[in-house]
Every structure is written in C-alpha cells, then in structure tokens.
Amino acid sequence: MLRPLLGAWAGSGTGEYPTIEHFAYDESITFTHVGKPFITYTQRTKHPDTGAPMHTESGYLRVPRPGSIEIVMAQPPGLAEVYEGAVVGGDAPLVIDVRSTSIGSTTSAKEVTITERTISVTGDDLRYTFRMAAVGQPLQHHLSATLRREESGDIALFAPEVDRFSTDII
Numbered sequence: 001m002l003r004p005l006l007g008a009w010a011g012s013g014t015g016e017y018p019t020i021e022h023f024a025y026d027e028s029i030t031f032t033h034v035g036k037p038f039i040t041y042t043q044r045t046k047h048p049d050t051g052a053p054m055h056t057e058s059g060y061l062r063v064p065r066p067g068s069i070e071i072v073m074a075q076p077p078g079l080a081e082v083y084e085g086a087v088v089g090g091d092a093p094l095v096i097d098v099r100s101t102s103i104g105s106t107t108s109a110k111e112v113t114i115t116e117r118t119i120s121v122t123g124d125d126l127r128y129t130f131r132m133a134a135v136g137q138p139l140q141h142h143l144s145a146t147l148r149r150e151e152s153g154d155i156a157l158f159a160p161e162v163d164r165f166s167t168d169i170i
Contacts, residue, residue, distance in 0.1 A: 127146050
C-alpha cells in the first residue's frame with residue numbers, strides 16, 4: 001500500500017502563519033523500508049538562498065488495517081505527534097490524510113494543539129499540505145510543497161526478511 005512513498009524526494013515549498021513572515025524552503029524527504037511492518041521517514045529543509053538548515057523531523061508510518069494509517073513523528077523543537085487517518089490508492093495516486101490524535105511537547109516547546117497532513121503521490125511527484133492550530137491560532141494552512149522522486153526505494157533489497165504482514169503494507 002505505501003510502496004509509492006519509498007525512495008528519496010527533493011523539491012521546494014512555502015510556509016505561512018499569522019505569527020510569522022511568509023517563507024520558502026528547499027526540502028528532502030526519504031522513506032525507507034527494512035522488512036518490518038512500517039516505513040521510516042526523515043525530512044530536512046534548508047533556506048533556498050543560503051542553504052542554512054531550517055527544520056527536520058523523523059518518524060514512522062504503518063498501516064494497521066486496509067485503508068487506515070498511523071504515523072508517529074518527532075521534531076527537535078520538542079514536539080512528538082501521533083497521527084491517525086486514511087490511506088487510499090496504493091499504485092497511483094496514493095493519498096494519505098491524517099489528523100493528530102496526540103501531541104506531546106517539552107516545557108520549552110511552542111504550544112501546538114492540532115496538526116493535519118495530506119500527502120499525495122502520483123508517479124514521481126509528491127505533494128503535501130500541513131495545517132496546524134498553534135500559539136492561540138485556529139487550525140489553518142501552514143505549509144505546502146511539491147517534491148520529485150530522486151531515487152526509488154528498492155524493496156528487493158529486503159525481500160529475504162519481509163514477512164507477509166510487511167508486504168501487505170508496502
């Protein structure tokens with residue numbers, strides 16, 4: 001089901017929120033699989049002009065049953081998010097639509113109360129939007145990006161270790 005995500009992606013996006021200036025960023029995302037019933041996710045952004053690091057996050061995606069997806073994600077500013085939602089497609093297009101069910105934070109992290117993500121993959125194009133309610137603001141658009149596949153994930157590398165449940169999710 002999540003096979004279209006596998007690989008390395010690169011592109012650019014924009015961000016906005018009432019409490020900050022609009023901004024642009026370059027982004028790289030990698031989705032990998034190690035023969036277990038989950039996919040790993042790592043993301044990094046940098047300033048498009050200076051190359052300075054802007055944000056990073058990492059996490060795991062899993063499909064506990066057909067049509068359902070769970071995501072666990074951690075961010076260095078002190079946030080850990082748990083998402084649940086729907087996944088449809090598999091080949092093309094793949095669409096993931098999730099909403100946070102829990103957001104944990106350190107005492108120094110900014111207040112974030114709700115987050116939502118929509119990810120779509122069609123062929124070698126990945127698009128996403130990210131919405132949040134934070135720092136006293138209602139739920140609204142924050143980020144959007146378009147990325148292009150740079151490298152495909154090779155599930156064949158893991159074939160000897162893949163069990164039946166794992167192949168069902170990818």
